[in-house]
Amino acid sequence: VAQLIEALGFGLVTASVVALAAVGITLQFGVTNYVNFAYGSYLGLGAFVAWFINSALGVTFWLAVVGGALFTGIFSVVVSRLLLDRFARRNPPAVYMLMVTLGLWLFLSNLLLIVWGTEIRHYTVAADTPVKLGVLQLTVRQLIVMVVAVVVLLLIHLLLHSTKIGKQMRALSDDSALAQVSGVNTDYVVSVTWLISGCLVGLSGCTLALALSGFGPGFGDAFLFVIFSAVILGGIGQPYGAMLGALIVGFATELSGTYLNAAYKTDFAFLFLILTLFIRPQGLLASRGRH
Amino acid sequence: MDLSALLFYIATVVIVFITYNILTWGLNIQFGYAGIPNFTYITFWAAGAYFTGVTLLGPSSTQPGVHYILGLNMPFPVALIAGGLASALLGLVIGVVALGRLRSDYLAIVLFSSGFVIYDFVSSFQGLFNGLDGISGILPPFSDLLPLDQNGYLFFFILLSGVVMLLMWFVANRIYNSGLGRAMRAVREDADVAEAIGKSAFRIKLKALVIGSLFAGIAGGLTIAYVTAMNPSAWISSETFIVFAAMLLGGKANNVGSMVGAFLLPVLLVEGTRFLPQFSDNANLIPGLRVMFISIVLFLVLWFRPQGLVPEKRPFYQLAVRRAKPETTVAS
Numbered sequence: 001v002a003q004l005i006e007a008l009g010f011g012l013v014t015a016s017v018v019a020l021a022a023v024g025i026t027l028q029f030g031v032t033n034y035v036n037f038a039y040g041s042y043l044g045l046g047a048f049v050a051w052f053i054n055s056a057l058g059v060t061f062w063l064a065v066v067g068g069a070l071f072t073g074i075f076s077v078v079v080s081r082l083l084l085d086r087f088a089r090r091n092p093p094a095v096y097m098l099m100v101t102l103g104l105w106l107f108l109s110n111l112l113l114i115v116w117g118t119e120i121r122h123y124t125v126a127a128d129t130p131v132k133l134g135v136l137q138l139t140v141r142q143l144i145v146m147v148v149a150v151v152v153l154l155l156i157h158l159l160l161h162s163t164k165i166g167k168q169m170r171a172l173s174d175d176s177a178l179a180q181v182s183g184v185n186t187d188y189v190v191s192v193t194w195l196i197s198g199c200l201v202g203l204s205g206c207t208l209a210l211a212l213s214g215f216g217p218g219f220g221d222a223f224l225f226v227i228f229s230a231v232i233l234g235g236i237g238q239p240y241g242a243m244l245g246a247l248i249v250g251f252a253t254e255l256s257g258t259y260l261n262a263a264y265k266t267d268f269a270f271l272f273l274i275l276t277l278f279i280r281p282q283g284l285l286a287s288r289g290r291h
Numbered sequence: 292m293d294l295s296a297l298l299f300y301i302a303t304v305v306i307v308f309i310t311y312n313i314l315t316w317g318l319n320i321q322f323g324y325a326g327i328p329n330f331t332y333i334t335f336w337a338a339g340a341y342f343t344g345v346t347l348l349g350p351s352s353t354q355p356g357v358h359y360i361l362g363l364n365m366p367f368p369v370a371l372i373a374g375g376l377a378s379a380l381l382g383l384v385i386g387v388v389a390l391g392r393l394r395s396d397y398l399a400i401v402l403f404s405s406g407f408v409i410y411d412f413v414s415s416f417q418g419l420f421n422g423l424d425g426i427s428g429i430l431p432p433f434s435d436l437l438p439l440d441q442n443g444y445l446f447f448f449i450l451l452s453g454v455v456m457l458l459m460w461f462v463a464n465r466i467y468n469s470g471l472g473r474a475m476r477a478v479r480e481d482a483d484v485a486e487a488i489g490k491s492a493f494r495i496k497l498k499a500l501v502i503g504s505l506f507a508g509i510a511g512g513l514t515i516a517y518v519t520a521m522n523p524s525a526w527i528s529s530e531t532f533i534v535f536a537a538m539l540l541g542g543k544a545n546n547v548g549s550m551v552g553a554f555l556l557p558v559l560l561v562e563g564t565r566f567l568p569q570f571s572d573n574a575n576l577i578p579g580l581r582v583m584f585i586s587i588v589l590f591l592v593l594w595f596r597p598q599g600l601v602p603e604k605r606p607f608y609q610l611a612v613r614r615a616k617p618e619t620t621v622a623s
Contacts, residue, residue, distance in 0.1 A: 034396065035396045035399065035400060037330075037399075037403065083590070087593070087594070092593075092597075093395075094394070094395045094396050095322075095326065095328045095395050095399070096593060096597070098328055098330075098395070098396060098399045099328075099535065099539070099589065099593060100589075100590065100593060102330065102532060102535070103532070103536075103585075103586040103589040103590060104586070106528075106529050106532050106582050106583075106585075106586050107582070107583050107586035107587070110529075110575075110578075110579035110580075110582045110583050110586075111579070111583060113575045113579050114573060114575050114576055114579040114580070117573070117575060118575070221407075221528075222407050222411070225400070225403065225404035225407055225408075228400050228404065229404075232397070232400070264411070264412065264415070266408075266411065267408045267411060267412065270404050270405065270407075270408045273400075273401065273404060274388060274401065277393060277397060277401065281392070281393070281397070
């Protein structure tokens with residue numbers, strides 16, 4: 001039982017990290033209607049910039065994390081303006097957008113590698129004191145990751161339902177032609193979406209680095225498909241689905257890691273991806289007409 | 292550099308060109324002919340290389356601390372075919388699972404992810420192909436039978452892989468012009484229309500994936516026979532990307548274009564910059580810049596010339612329409 005509770009605790013942490021990125025990615029996918037394979041590098045970028053602000057510039061860690069997330073968000077807008085939107089506006093076949101984002105991923109991951117080197121970095125934050133939360137035994141570090149995720153996701157909920165831009169994003173995701181004739185400024189909403197998704201993925205990178213305690217330049221790449229699994233499991237374009245998917249994938253990877261074999265735990269996320277695509281390709285919370 | 296080192300370098304470049312040709316043709320069959328975004332193509336190359344390797348090698352019990360499956364001690368032609376078939380089988384399994392009803396972006400995610408999973412599995416499961424250390428010590432094909440010196444053997448190997456390349460060239464073009472090739476292009480252009488005239492898009496895409504994987508496996512088999520070793524660092528995702536970039540730069544669905552692309556990117560750019568002076572302490576600088584440069588080439592190709600340097604030949608009916616046009620204008 002102790003083992004199970006520990007796995008559940010780790011599952012919540014993984015779910016928090018995955019949920020942050022998955023919500024961002026699903027929002028972007030819903031609005032722009034193409035997959036961005038470069039997000040693995042955005043995870044690395046967020047973690048690295050936060051590390052740089054903290055260690056090299058000597059700014060408080062939490063402020064540095066905000067900096068890392070914001071930097072990644074702005075970077076994501078710039079990239080979409082300079083590259084992705086321009087290609088998307090030409091309405092190319094879906095595979096061409098995939099090729100462009102795949103190229104972007106390799107461009108960015110190699111840029112990170114050149115700037116960063118292969119060195120494994122650590123956040124210098126003293127947060128390894130254990131805390132007891134009901135039956136769960138966690139470290140302060142893990143607790144913080146969870147609190148950050150919950151707060152940020154609540155903010156996203158408020159954004160989507162109580163602000164004009166949030167409603168416009170949902171409208172664009174549901175039916176872009178209808179949103180356009182209703183007077184939604186598509187370019188503006190698309191840019192805001194990229195900003196939010198970039199911030200969320202950058203923040204997710206910081207929390208992933210915090211949860212792992214050490215990170216290298218490509219540490220987000222293999223984690224990306226765990227996030228994709230959560231996105232597809234929840235239904236593409238569905239932020240609440242992505243949260244649910246993240247919880248399921250988080251628990252599944254940690255439980256399988258504890259009871260089966262830790263070396264292959266992310267592979268179980270892949271199994272979920274395959275099963276979802278076979279049993280319910282539209283995802284758990286799918287909107288009508290999108291599959 | 293003395294003469295034999297220079298000869299060795301030239302021979303290596305020629306062999307790289309030959310294997311990349313076969314590799315690019317295989318991807319061309321999958322993506323160029325049939326439109327399958329196989330974002331883990333290099334995994335199939337690796338499967339071919341590993342299986343060729345373990346079919347050539349003796350049992351793993353002869354090497355202490357090294358673990359791999361099979362170890363059959365077979366002659367090279369058998370091993371090369373085994374590598375090609377193993378890769379084709381992997382293509383069949385992945386294809387049956389993924390090709391059924393996924394639209395292209397889901398399919399790309401699944402293929403991309405399956406590459407990571409397989410990579411992870413091969414790296415951590417020591418008993419399969421010796422984990423991260425990989426397999427090594429493969430005897431060059433026929434080297435024990437032929438009384439050749441190093442240069443003679445290089446020449447022989449080029450001849451051997453050249454014959455394989457010609458065979459694959461023949462097969463790739465034969466498929467393009469066959470009914471199957473036309474069906475593949477029909478599925479690429481519009482799967483619903485192909486279904487409407489009675490072609491199963493699933494079966495046709497599956498055939499394209501399996502045949503393309505066979506090409507990748509043969510290329511992998513030739514590579515491991517030449518390099519004599521194989522480990523996971525040789526098949527990271529950026530390798531898939533280089534083949535994609537070569538195919539798109541050369542011109543998709545055109546095998547001459549694939550050759551041009553394979554010559555420009557993997558050979559001229561990657562091999563040509565191998566001996567650049569190290570102008571910085573940063574060991575990642577040149578390899579990193581190389582991949583970034585390839586990304587930029589890809590962006591430029593997709594923006595300015597998506598059909599590639601040597602575009603796909605116009606289908607006959609389009610030529611016919613073009614020829615017919617002046618007459619119709621005269622008539623009207």
